[in-house]
Amino acid sequence: ITTCLQLSILHPTYNMAKKSTNTQMEKKIASKNLTNKLFESRKITLNISPIAIISLFILLTSLAIAWDKYRQQAICQILTSEYEDKIQWVPVPYHKNAESYLSLDNGAFVYRHIYMDEFEKEFNVKPLNFPTIDPDIAPYLAKHNLRARILNNSEISEEAASATFTVSENYAPLIEDIKFKVENGTYVDDGRVYIRWVNDIVRWGMFAGRSFQPNEFLGIYNGFITRQPDDLSYAWEFNNLVNVVDENNEKVKVCIDAKHMGNYMRFANHRDDSWANGYLDAFTGRKEERIDVFR
Structure with missing residues (x-):
């Protein structure tokens, strides 16, 4: 009786386990079929x-x-x-239409070349072929013996003084010749350089009107030699090596101001403070090449 009871107890348990196993297998098959259907339905x-x-x-x-x-x-x-923010460019006239600065040259439109006889019309700048001295400081400049003061300045080395005198001696005859011709009215603009429009950022630039040889004379930075103004956009420092002094031996800040009067060289002074130690930047001497001067 005990054995039969055990069998009767174990038998239902076995049936339930078998049924449970079948149910799980059916669920797995159904899940697999559902997954396959989902993947098949997502094929695009x-x-x-x-x-x-x-x-x-x-x-x-x-x-x-x-x-x-x-x-x-x-x-x-x-x-x-x-x-x-840094540079005050030529204020007159403001560039409004690039075509107004174009001209017909050999069948092609190019930027018009502007020479000094058009300076007043185009830039409101008085053309000046040689620097003009402000009468207010003329007495101080008259006693400004540059050579003697350079030689007596202990802060200037002998090599620097010699180099300065060499450059001065090389270019002095050319400058004196220009001064003489300007004074007697025989000076003629030979068109070696000219001004033309560059772009909206740089505005105007100076360009070579012909080819140049190394160390060839370009021109004098002309302007009004006066006391240093507040606006230094076109001012070159005159007190470079030694200072100009007044009757009390006080320094007089002198510059060559080309804002309202000057020549072609004013368009190469692209800087917003007074300076004099300029050099040509990557100018190879080719005709129609832009000439820039930087410190």
Whole structure:
């Protein structure tokens, strides 16, 4: 009886385990079938027509062009703001239409070359072929013996003094010749340089009207030799090696101011303070090449 009871007890348990196993297998099969159906239902066939491909290409190209223009405008804005903050350019006339500065040359439109006889009309600048001295400081300059003061200045080395005198002796005859011709009215502008429009940032620039040899004379920085003004946009320092002094031996800040009067060289002074130690920057002497002077 005990054995039969045990069998009767074990038998239902076995049936339940078997039924449970079958149920789990059915669930797995159903789950697998469902997964297969889901994956099969997500299969997408993408058919792209040639027109769609061309449209996509045009869209991407348009985006690339738009980005490039935005980048260029951003860079230009940065440069413009930087220049406007530091440098006061020629205020008259403001550039409004580039075509107004173009002229027809041998069948092609080029930027018009501007010479000194047009300075007053184009820039409101009086053309000046030789520096003019302010009567207020003329007595101080008259007693300004530069050679003697350089030789007596212990802060200037013998080599520096010798180099200064060498340059002075080389160019003094040319300067004296220009001064003589200006005074007797025989000076003629030979067109060795000219002014033309560069771009909206630089505005105007000085260009070579012919080819130049190394160390060839370009011109004198002409202007009004006067006391240093507040606006230094076109002022070159006169007190370079030794100071000009007044009757009390006090320093007189003197500069050559070309803001309202001057010649071609004023357009090479691209700086916002007074300075004199200039050098030509990468000018090779070729005709039509722009001439810049930097410190």
